[in-house]
Amino acid sequence: MTGELSRELGAVGIRGRRxxxxxxxxxxxxxxxxxxxxxxxxxxxxxxxDELATSAARRATGTSFAALALVAAALVGTQAALPSYPxxxxxxxxxxxxxxxxFIVVGAQVAFVAGCLGGLRALRLRGRPALPAAEVAVLxxxxxxxxxxxxxxxxxxxxDAVNFSAELPAWWSLLTLATAGAAMLPLAGAALAxxxxxxxxxxxxxxxxxxxxxxGPFAQPVPIGAGAVAAVLLVTWQAESSFVEGALRAVAEGVxxxxxxxxxxxxxxxx
Amino acid sequence: MAGxxxxxxxxxxxxxVVAGGPMHxxxxxxxxxxxxxxxxxxxxxxxxxxxxxxxxxxxxxxxWTEAAGRRRRVYRLxxxxxxxxxxxxxxxxxxxxxxxAVLS
Numbered sequence: 001m002t003g004e005l006s007r008e009l010g011a012v013g014i015r016g017r018r019x020x021x022x023x024x025x026x027x028x029x030x031x032x033x034x035x036x037x038x039x040x041x042x043x044x045x046x047x048x049x050d051e052l053a054t055s056a057a058r059r060a061t062g063t064s065f066a067a068l069a070l071v072a073a074a075l076v077g078t079q080a081a082l083p084s085y086p087x088x089x090x091x092x093x094x095x096x097x098x099x100x101x102x103f104i105v106v107g108a109q110v111a112f113v114a115g116c117l118g119g120l121r122a123l124r125l126r127g128r129p130a131l132p133a134a135e136v137a138v139l140x141x142x143x144x145x146x147x148x149x150x151x152x153x154x155x156x157x158x159x160d161a162v163n164f165s166a167e168l169p170a171w172w173s174l175l176t177l178a179t180a181g182a183a184m185l186p187l188a189g190a191a192l193a194x195x196x197x198x199x200x201x202x203x204x205x206x207x208x209x210x211x212x213x214x215x216g217p218f219a220q221p222v223p224i225g226a227g228a229v230a231a232v233l234l235v236t237w238q239a240e241s242s243f244v245e246g247a248l249r250a251v252a253e254g255v256x257x258x259x260x261x262x263x264x265x266x267x268x269x270x271x
Numbered sequence: 272m273a274g275x276x277x278x279x280x281x282x283x284x285x286x287x288v289v290a291g292g293p294m295h296x297x298x299x300x301x302x303x304x305x306x307x308x309x310x311x312x313x314x315x316x317x318x319x320x321x322x323x324x325x326x327x328x329x330x331x332x333x334x335w336t337e338a339a340g341r342r343r344r345v346y347r348l349x350x351x352x353x354x355x356x357x358x359x360x361x362x363x364x365x366x367x368x369x370x371x372a373v374l375s
Binding site: 021022024025026027028029031032033036037038039040043044047048051052055129 | 296317323324327338343344
């Protein structure tokens with residue numbers, strides 16, 4: 001029994017101290033009652049894996065959310081510390097300026113959406129000890145996308161610091177690079193935790209819900225996109241005192257929103 | 272009672288059994304059988320995922336001890352587990368009263 005269980009545990013990704021502990025407990029049980037009916041080793045290993053993977057996916061979502069909150073704080077803090085907003089063309093390279101804008105604007109929004117959707121799903125399903133494989137897969141994918149987008153955002157912040165180092169005070173560039181580097185550490189930790197737990201094989205049957213399951217009647221991409229476009233228009237119009245600038249950025253936001261939705265809707269289960 | 276019917280009820284049953292004092296997995300299964308008069312019949316291995324799950328939830332704590340020259344994992348109820356058990360007992364009694372009222 002223990003030999004077969006050991007193989008089955010390995011097959012579902014349970015290794016190291018956790019596997020040793022399970023086998024030691026089973027061996028102790030069998031020593032107390034050699035005829036004990038412990039059940040099918042494959043089913044038992046699958047039950048362990050399903051429950052471990054479920055709790056690990058939920059925990060990883062929480063850890064990622066906290067790390068992404070630090071990324072958001074880094075972004076807001078470094079932008080708020082800017083003594084003045086430099087012109088895009090005044091950096092070392094217009095290409096670098098464009099790249100940092102793309103990374104920051106798109107990365108931050110994707111990280112926010114994926115992170116929030118992952119958190120909502122983990123919260124909604126928190127009472128269930130073992131989720132279907134499809135649900136765990138959604139949690140893992142949302143988590144992975146959120147972490148990757150968070151890293152892209154930090155890269156954008158760092159590129160900004162380098163690109164405008166001649167234009168802005170040295171202390172701002174140093175502060176920004178240090179902040180981005182510091183925020184990368186918890187993000188890397190969350191990514192490591194995510195990678196470790198993603199090796200568990202989940203076999204529970206059942207389907208995963210789409211974004212309607214998480215957001216209910218608010219799962220409407222068109223009104224949400226329209227709201228984002230309107231927000232960009234109004235904020236930019238106010239900040240730049242230019243309706244034209246606001247309209248241009250709103251159009252860019254609309255295009256980015258639509259492209260992001262189409263590119264990520266399957267990955268993030270946005271149907 | 273077959274294993275499938277016990278699903279969803281195993282956790283509070285395990286907490287109630289461990290509330291009697293620290294015990295290892297085999298002792299939990301034996302005590303469950305004894306208290307239920309043999310009514311609870313499930314593959315004994317399924318108690319271990321439940322014990323691990325309850326420990327992850329902070330309702331049980333465990334530690335290695337030694338018994339007859341081998342390692343034994345012994346579980347005890349935490350304060351949080353005690354509160355959950357009390358809440359579970361209240362819920363079950365309310366449920367049982369309601370079912371009894373409908374059936375009778």
